[in-house]
Amino acid sequence: MSKPQGLPPLPKTRYRRFRLEEYHKLIQLGVLQEDDRCELLDGVITASMPPNPPHTKAMRQLLRRLPPLLPEEDYIVSIQDPITILSVPDTEPQPDMMVAIGPEQRYQGRNPNGRDILLVIEISDTSLTDDRTTKLALYAAEKIPQYWIVNLPARCVEVYTQPRGGKSPQYRTRTDYPADATLPVFLAGQALGSLTVAEILP
DSSP states (O other), rough: OOOOOOOOOTTTOOOOOOOHHHHHHHTTTTTSSSGGGGEEEETTEEOOOOOEEEHHHHHEEEEESSGGGGOOTTEEEEOOOOBTTTTSSBBOOSSSSEEESOOGGTTSSOOBBBEEEEEEEESTTHHHHHHHIIIIHHHHHHHOOOOEEEETTTTTEEEEEEHHHHHHHSSEEEEEEETTTTEEETTTEEEEEEHHHHHHOO
């Protein structure tokens, strides 16, 4: 007797898009849970890869060194929490780190959006291609002033500034800071200090 071959794979274009309120309902019902590490990107529920040890170490290094440079009453720092993208419907990414205008009471009942966020950071190894394309376009469309990619394979930090919206959202400027460089922290027109890139990298 021959072995069953199973069902053929579904076409990659055959999927159902979700509205943001439907996505939130799935979370409320427990269908999606925190350990699932999902994001809603343009109506598509997208799974994120679980962090590996280098990613986790870089996150700890950033969390140890960046917040002390920011006056607590002026800024909030959030780790892997959802943000609202007003310019792209049904989209709610969860960047590795985000800095927004404070105080914390500003966000009672809502997530930060592009009007609040000053900096988003993604720590990239296996996600580097998506972070340079899909995520970059979303953050540029939302006019988030700065986007950092902590590029683990290349051992550098890519800093994107001057967002441009429209049909092909992009950042006009990219500056790469290698491991031996000093990375300035400049938010809302204020120079707040600097980080040594080597201190961030695992």
